[in-house]
Amino acid sequence: MPAAMAGGSGGMASGPRSLDCRSFWKAGAFEAPSAAARGFHDMLETGDFDRARVHPKFLHTNATSHKWAFGAIAELLDNAVDEICNGATFVKVDKSINLKDSRPMLVFQDDGGGMDPEGVRQCMSLGFSTKKSKTTIGQYGNGFKTSTMRLGADAIVFTRAIRGSNVTLSVGLLSYTFLRRTMKDDIVVPVLDFQIQDDHIVPLVYGSQGDWDSSLKIILDWSPFSSMEELLQQFKDIESHGTKVVIYDLWMNDDGLLELDFDDDDEDILLRDQAKATAGTTKIQKEIIEQHISHRLRFSLRAYTSILYLKKYANFQIILRGKVVEHINIAHDLKFKKMFTYKPQVALDSQVVSVKVDVGFAKEAPVLGIFGMNVYHKNRLIMPFWKVLQEGSSRGRSVVGVLEANFIEPAHDKQDFERTPLFIRLETKLRQIIIEYWKNNCHLIGYQPMNPQLKTQYKAAKGSGGPGHEFQQKSSTAQRIGVHSSSTAQRIGAHSSNLLPETYDDAAVFGLRTNGAGSGLQFSGQAQENGTNSAGLEEI
Template structure:
């Protein structure tokens, strides 16, 4: 706004608009006359030029009388407004839910009871939608649920034991050598039913479990494989061969979950390269899930970041599986603060032990002298000792082979004397127990046979679904608790 305009507005003082409609000036159609009134509304429009009338002496007229103003309007101000279009009423329509999809639950402990629509395929149904990204660091933080390394072994043993229903007769745990760099590799394999390409991807996915509705299986939450393997080493490669079912051809798959690969390449999502083969006649043919280029990229990544040098080297691993089974190799094993491997393969050639605070040389010497207390004294550092008491009963004909030698199953009740069984039934309604619960605990109590020698052992074992889930030992007496539902 120029100085002349500001001066005229300044001289005009406060301008108030009356309610009478303005009249256009005859001499200037773009100038209208306004009558002042006692309104307190201010005009803030800088585009209006106000000319206030004065008397012949240049003095303002009587403020009690109506005063006339000439207002210069901007171009187009008096043009008629376009007619308003009516706004249509918007109807509120609740979109129908797909069949088989439950409405979202707002209760945290029930919100996980969601299974998705039948035949749901995330890769196609979520096209164009935002999705949750999982950073590779999650693999490490997720594995911290295993503070004790031998507890990670238990998860892998559980998976093999669950394969009994698919024909598994053994699980073999051993130490191999990485031919690329000479480092040590941990092997866990079984001759169970194996995994087809879809099941392999489910195994590598976070939170998926096909066992949640199967009775007498231990794995329920689809997290054990990831937490256990990542707790023992930075990388894992899986070979699995599966019999064809329902007229389908046999398949074999290779999948790699490598923390080293993800960190070294700066990935911001967890990328799991996989390749699949299908048996056609007597030959194994590549299975292309997308394009040949993608298949080759997955192969190149696996070869670069695994202990194997080429595709032929990878395929030779299936010779160990024969007709069916799963072969898991964990490499880049974790080290302790002194730069040594956390797992000790050298102290006992038929055992895998752990170093550090779990190893007590005094207890190891006592175990040699007092055989009835041996497992109480050594299970914390010895996988052979721990796996022998891991299951209350080992299925007939099933073998746990540790570094070429069978693990002898041991029932801790045999280490006790003056035993007595007590059936404990939790109080209905207390501690979250349903009022009509049939839950009971069969408790075997007694004294350790070596108590007469004042061996300092006391505590209890808790078994659930045949699996040892809690061990607490301190002083003389011992308890064996088996939770079950009648």
């Protein structure tokens, strides 16, 4: 047994164990030591002529691809989802406490296949990937490094795998703090391996015993765990196989507060700066908007993960702070839904691609004017509520769409798509779909008709002046929209000019206009809610 195992290196070693700057966007600003000062003999010993050196600064630079912290969290959730094929049934996201400094830590845990010693080294190296397939979400082999370093300065991985008759346990440390504080000019990732023999955990040494002991000392000095016993204790809840990622030294904002807020909601993780952002100009309008998923996803991890995957994975759960995240399919909540078919020309020698685009009005329409397309790739949300029409456009108000675009490639952070000609053509087609849908259906939620035929009927009904000649609307449609009976509509009727552009007939939208005889003006509903009609749009 190694001496280090018996002794177990106590608490923190002397000297600073944290960065001077805890703000992510400033943590990359430091003077790097010059490699030129090192002697020729040192370069030979470290093998500089056989491999490229990667400076620790690259860890931070690489992580800046994630502008949004939730994008980094989604990357780690994707890794767990990709383990479904290896038996994963859950991924847990929770808070823990670093016993060395009492600071919060972010913990991810799944019960997937885990990683063997070779796999954990591939995971923690730069640019290695074995995941390129038709079903897996990850493809660049870079997600673990970028996401963990975006959320905190340091991360430690515990993984247990079964390969045939061999059961292995591995611990790996990726510590930006360690690399900075020890002035390393190369990325060093200490890894410990163990195996199960006769129901006992024994060290698995691939190099020299000295290297193994050195890795143990670094991990105990720079991780939240002070002894070998504490390290091995982390495998207790992993059970037979799976992976646990603990991210610590979490980044702070410019006010010196943690970027991730664990305190305001015991069942959620909030983005502190985003939560402060409010929309709307009146108190009532803010209340309505702030409850909608299109707003909450920006700062509530529970809201974001509820729509992160288009179709719910069978026998798989996302458990956030001890509570299962309820899956939401945005398309299921649309009113007067229509299905369009888009057939892009991908390549001359490729198979014909057919994309289903579900379009409808938000269930809160017309009270709430949110709009946008939700674009998924391989079941993963890439662009939520993407505004393909200009923000100030009257057309497309309250129109929401959902589609899965597997024929275009997402950007590295999976929060956007590569701006290729295919993407630009998709944007153009989606704009056409929204305009067409709005033109033929806007009257169903109380707006003046845009379709010439319906507009003629509307004018005739408006000029008749009698209740017997009103522009009729199906009673079921009126009930679904709720413009006459909705308490919300009544509450904000006086604020309609703030919610909708002046070009809209605001009073008619909220059912407040009456004709000379005192009867309410109603609008026709030509289409049925959730209709089955579809239109095909094929690229020329």
